[in-house]
Amino acid sequence: MARAGLYGLLAANAVVVAVLFVRAGFGADALVLLGRLTGLYGALLMAFQLLLVARLPWLDRRIGMDRLTLWHRWTGFALLWTLLAHAVFITCGYAGMSSLDPVDQLVDLAETVEGVLRAVVALALLLVVGAVSARRARRRLAYETWHFIHLYTYVAVVLAFTHQVAAGSTFTASTAATAYWYGLWGAALTAVLAGRVVLPLWRNRRHRLRVTAVVPENDHVVSVHITGRDLHRLPARAGQFFLWRFLTRDRWWQANPYSLSAAPDGRGLRLTVKAAGDGSAALRGLRPGTRVFAEGPYGAFTALHRTRPDVLLVAGGVGVTPIRALLEELHGHAVVLYRVTAEADAVLHDELRRLALARGAELHLITGPPVPDRLAPAELARLVPDLTDRDVYVCGPPGMTAAVLRSLRELGVPRRQIHHERFSLAG
Structure with a gap:
């Protein structure tokens, strides 16, 4: 509409x-x-x-x-x-x-x-x-x-x-x-x-956001924990992102888009970022107490647009961040497919595994080079036999996202059940 x-x-x-x-x-x-x-x-x-x-x-x-x-x-x-x-x-x-x-x-x-x-x-x-x-x-x-x-x-x-x-x-x-x-x-x-x-x-005047912790996830990925006042009044949902501006002397003028990597709980926010440019690489050096100016939340990649009781969540690389947040918030049976080149690249995998166990979800870590396509129609149908009866959320690099969308169309998943966010520089 x-x-x-x-x-x-x-x-x-x-x-x-x-x-x-x-x-x-x-x-x-x-x-x-x-x-x-x-x-x-x-x-x-x-x-x-x-x-x-x-x-x-x-x-x-x-x-x-x-x-x-x-x-x-x-x-x-x-x-x-x-x-x-x-x-x-x-x-x-x-x-x-x-x-x-x-x-x-x-x-x-x-x-x-x-x-x-x-x-x-x-x-x-x-x-x-x-x-x-x-x-x-x-x-x-x-x-x-x-x-x-x-x-x-x-x-x-x-x-x-x-x-x-x-x-x-x-x-x-x-x-x-x-x-x-x-x-x-x-x-x-x-x-x-x-x-x-x-x-x-x-x-930002209302919430007064500040960095509380910076946690390295691996050599190239870092999680930034943020808190502030009255965060229960911030209308953020799992799957959304903000434009973050960290008010340091050399980075205050840069605004970068990063997704929430945990569902908002009214007490704090978390983003998990892969070094893909000068701004994202500099996050590892942030100090607790750094003031934060955030624009958002943005994005329709949320549970508000669900049409079916069960879901399939497909993540690629650090595109797992909004998927991990969604898994924490979504109700109904969930299947999670996490596509990475090597197991060492699976950011937040331990969190996903614990969360899937707690929520009764299925988690599949799919590794290997981009070719052959391990999310081709036949493989998707094998992993998720009731695929057409689920809402499907897809977030990952552009090439992977496009390939998964083609597979979903070939398998006959209705367009209204497919929710995707094109992921490139945003974490």
Whole structure:
């Protein structure tokens, strides 16, 4: 229902933009008109982007942060191409009327028309963000570097909005158009302010989180224990994650996504992290008493979306952290499949074994190289004969998660019973 609502909201606003564009009139060159229309839809997509990244609890609980992030990625590329089309159409249209070449025309517009230079800077920033978000570049960048560059998107948003106010003829074509665009941008910016500034500041002021212990699990994995005030009022569930900011002198500005590795009990929180970048590697050196600023909880990978009484939990590598937390909270019979390359890589395995024994769950540790696939359809059906009668939760590296999802579809597990979170840098 929430997904349909978002699609419906975008479609309804697309119709409104088209109506306002038509009502503004067509007294211009065809290319200029196309440029204006693509610019308007670029503005709409930018506002929609803000809603997707606002981290509003209502949307997150129903859709999940990983799916919202995926939509944000594809909307971002659509936005980039739309704004490029806007720039090309506008520049070429005015160049055709003035007999200047497109480059000279763009320079002339930037020098003579208020707001155009800001738009050029905004587009350049978005091109840089788009380039570092491409898969090949993203894999080579540390999460911290990528996140820092991505923050320049907000600068681009401000510049683009002021450009629309200054140079957008459709923006001022009528009182209704002006009210619509101010209302759209106001709602989008209010959502971001509420979800990403006001709510995190209020929760952290209320709970005052601090590190109480740092426990190495093996040479590459560490668990961080955190406590605070009134944690029973923090609406966190097993399977969710936070964006953690540890307020040390050299790391206070970095926020990293890590899942809870134990079900919240109202007294403390725990995250278990594998060293995958500078931020995660530095956690081993945290000292008890370090202040913590946490944004969240986020994610729909929880028991709230269960449809069946029994469950299958599939974990890969350190993706076991939300699975271990879920096992602690879920009711009904559970089967846990834990996939690792070698037994030494099985983080929290002893905890899982004790927890499975206490809750009457089945635990299977599956070891070996990625090929052959030890979670292929035949093997899954052998290990869990009643698979189609269970909810299935999957969390692990992207390759493993994709393979398990293919196996589940091949075995006929209904889509509504499959819950997955794509795991890469988050612990």
